[in-house]
Amino acid sequence: MAFVQFSQVSLAFGDRDILKEARLNLASGTRAALAGANGSGKTTLMKIISGEIPADSGERAVEKNTRISYLPQSGIVHHGRTLCEEVESAFSRGRELYAQLESLGDDLANEPPDSSKAVRLVEEHHEVQVALEASGWYRRQTALEQTLLGLGFTSSDFTRSVDEFSGGWQMRIALAKVLLEAPDILLLDEPTNYLDIEARNWLESWLSDFSGGYLLVSHDRYFLDVTVQEVYELFGGELKHYNGTYSRYEQIREQELAALMHHYEKQQEEIAKTEDFIRRFRSNASKAAIVQGRIKQLAKVERIVVPENLKKMSVTFPPAPHTGRLVITVTGLNRSYGDRPIIRGFDCQVEKKERLVVVGRNGSGKSTLLRVLAGVDTDYTGIVENGAGVLPGYFSQESAELLTGNESIIEFLEREAPTALIPRLRDMLASFLFRGDDVYKSVSVLSGGEKSRLALLRLLLRPINLLILDEPTNHLDLHSKDVLLEALRKFTGTIVFVSHDRAFIEGLADRVLELTAGEANEPSQVRSFPGDYSYYLDRLAEEAAKESVGQSNQSETGTPASAKSTDQLSRAESRALEKQRTTARRKLEREEEQVFEKIANSEEQKKEQEHALARPEVYTDGEKSRAVQKEIERLDVEIHEHTARWEIVTKELEEYI
Numbered sequence: 001m002a003f004v005q006f007s008q009v010s011l012a013f014g015d016r017d018i019l020k021e022a023r024l025n026l027a028s029g030t031r032a033a034l035a036g037a038n039g040s041g042k043t044t045l046m047k048i049i050s051g052e053i054p055a056d057s058g059e060r061a062v063e064k065n066t067r068i069s070y071l072p073q074s075g076i077v078h079h080g081r082t083l084c085e086e087v088e089s090a091f092s093r094g095r096e097l098y099a100q101l102e103s104l105g106d107d108l109a110n111e112p113p114d115s116s117k118a119v120r121l122v123e124e125h126h127e128v129q130v131a132l133e134a135s136g137w138y139r140r141q142t143a144l145e146q147t148l149l150g151l152g153f154t155s156s157d158f159t160r161s162v163d164e165f166s167g168g169w170q171m172r173i174a175l176a177k178v179l180l181e182a183p184d185i186l187l188l189d190e191p192t193n194y195l196d197i198e199a200r201n202w203l204e205s206w207l208s209d210f211s212g213g214y215l216l217v218s219h220d221r222y223f224l225d226v227t228v229q230e231v232y233e234l235f236g237g238e239l240k241h242y243n244g245t246y247s248r249y250e251q252i253r254e255q256e257l258a259a260l261m262h263h264y265e266k267q268q269e270e271i272a273k274t275e276d277f278i279r280r281f282r283s284n285a286s287k288a289a290i291v292q293g294r295i296k297q298l299a300k301v302e303r304i305v306v307p308e309n310l311k312k313m314s315v316t317f318p319p320a321p322h323t324g325r326l327v328i329t330v331t332g333l334n335r336s337y338g339d340r341p342i343i344r345g346f347d348c349q350v351e352k353k354e355r356l357v358v359v360g361r362n363g364s365g366k367s368t369l370l371r372v373l374a375g376v377d378t379d380y381t382g383i384v385e386n387g388a389g390v391l392p393g394y395f396s397q398e399s400a401e402l403l404t405g406n407e408s409i410i411e412f413l414e415r416e417a418p419t420a421l422i423p424r425l426r427d428m429l430a431s432f433l434f435r436g437d438d439v440y441k442s443v444s445v446l447s448g449g450e451k452s453r454l455a456l457l458r459l460l461l462r463p464i465n466l467l468i469l470d471e472p473t474n475h476l477d478l479h480s481k482d483v484l485l486e487a488l489r490k491f492t493g494t495i496v497f498v499s500h501d502r503a504f505i506e507g508l509a510d511r512v513l514e515l516t517a518g519e520a521n522e523p524s525q526v527r528s529f530p531g532d533y534s535y536y537l538d539r540l541a542e543e544a545a546k547e548s549v550g551q552s553n554q555s556e557t558g559t560p561a562s563a564k565s566t567d568q569l570s571r572a573e574s575r576a577l578e579k580q581r582t583t584a585r586r587k588l589e590r591e592e593e594q595v596f597e598k599i600a601n602s603e604e605q606k607k608e609q610e611h612a613l614a615r616p617e618v619y620t621d622g623e624k625s626r627a628v629q630k631e632i633e634r635l636d637v638e639i640h641e642h643t644a645r646w647e648i649v650t651k652e653l654e655e656y657i
Helices: 042-050 083-109 116-134 137-150 167-180 197-209 221-227 246-281 285-300 366-374 409-416 419-431 436-440 448-460 478-490 502-508 533-557 571-613 622-654
Strands: 003-013 016-027 031-035 057-062 068-071 185-189 213-217 230-235 238-243 326-337 340-351 355-359 381-386 392-395 466-470 494-498 511-516 525-529
Touching: 003 042, 016 042, 016 213, 031 042, 031 221, 031 246, 042 068, 042 185, 042 213, 068 167, 083 116, 083 137, 083 167, 116 137, 137 167, 137 197, 167 185, 167 197, 197 221, 221 246, 221 502, 230 246, 238 246, 246 285, 326 366, 326 494, 340 366, 340 494, 340 525, 355 366, 355 502, 366 392, 366 466, 366 494, 392 448, 409 419, 409 436, 409 448, 419 436, 419 448, 419 478, 448 478, 478 502, 502 533, 511 533, 525 533, 571 622
Parallel strands: 016 238, 031 213, 031 230, 068 185, 185 213, 355 494, 355 511, 392 466, 466 494
Antiparallel strands: 003 016, 003 057, 230 238, 326 340, 326 381, 511 525
8 A cells, every 4th residue: 555654753944843753644545634824834744745855853654656746836837838738748657657568568579488587577567557557548638638627727728838828727737737647645735726616626526536645735624624534733843633524623623722722821820920929029138039939930831832823813894884775786787808708788786785706617707797896897888886875895816916015014004094993903914814023024025925915904994885805715724714704794794706715605605696608709697596605506406407307308208309418418517417416425424424423422322321230229229220221222222213324324325426
């Protein structure tokens, strides 16, 4: 079995411990997440696992012939080839094996069949043939096309030069190559950063079928919940292991952090009392010995350090000014880029306090629509009217890039913020990942991600009643996403947003506007769903199911079908059908886990009752004995019922395998 193991691995940068005697085991079948605050060293750990950088001490053991593929979170750019040529380079190992196979065949042809060398060559030829088959070499074209389409590329992209693709698409190319390498151990650092929801869903499905092991870093809670079964957390240089889903890890960690905060607060009280005693009696000669003792005692205290990202923080909006019921009214909106129509004949109303999410694949016009609604894009025909008293605020990655100037972050926000919020700016900055001396950085030297976070926070400080947000969570960690989500839930105004973070959408949206990219030069199709995101997905699944049943009935009766057969479903319909299956499967998996826990709990209770029945004070007391016997019988019935249900769920699950 392929594996990578750590034993007592340590690494330090200067006086800062990144890893302290870490233990880790990644093997075929591992489905693990790597958690930790920004700056805790997750990327460094990934590089040590991949072998890119060495540790200071400890042992890194890799099973012979184990292949490890690592995708960094950014910085990969491709040049000089077409998309297909670049991605096909992922099969370099297969190409080497094929050449080796050909060479062995030539050697074998020149050897007498009965010679010992011929026997050895036959064995080696067979081993290489098996390895070549496992590498996917013979299925490479199909795998390449499926992977590129799954990650959001189109067939027309295949012959384009990789130089034409933007940074986000460059990372999708890198992800495609890593997946097609078919490694034994896969290391993915923020693979969802540049993926839309459809591509994330495809990646989830790919990972569920992957036979190797993987370790993921991601700030997408939903993605982690459906892909991992264990979590490693890097905290203060220590690597700790948790079994179960990411949500289960968060539950356990929340309890541990509550205990940590309790001990931290208690220690701070004791330190404050000791420091106060020292201040009061430092100049008192009669208490000099006691004071010195307290000073030594204080110096020996191993202080609990709570990272900034774990301290409770919140962002509160200024009260939203009053508006009328209708916040935005759109009539007959048309928007094109050159000869290509993006939106045509679009009508829509957005009402006060709505949380409207705009969804659709890349290229369907989501960002274009938001730019029009925000008044940033005025190159359209039709009418876009804001209601009475509407004060809009718009956020996008492009608007963030406009932030310039030599003033520091804290000076910039103090100039922008209402007076009442100035005392809370440092806490608000910390919740958006600007901590410690970061607040003194000049705005002009900030990275794109830092500017995005600053622009978003700046927007939240203003007294506005309409928020238009294009991908607000792209550069936030999970903690900061939670802070933002809580703030948006409390916001008393109206929100129109685009996001590729499913957990964020599910936590905020109460209405869904779907844009479906039209074929060729056709504009996007628009549909409105008056419900949350789960309702929207259920509707898609129902539509796909009805479509599938109708086509099946037509096929059975031999009637010429005007609709497509199941095998010829459009990509949108196929995705909806797959989502339906995935939703049903996950529901059954959750139920299976819940029923299994109930069986285990009932069996544990039964065991306790059986132990109780063996105690003299129980079996010598007729009334107590009968009560225990009755409870055992009840638990037997409960176990039987749960087991029967578990068998039904397991059988239903088999249909999805």
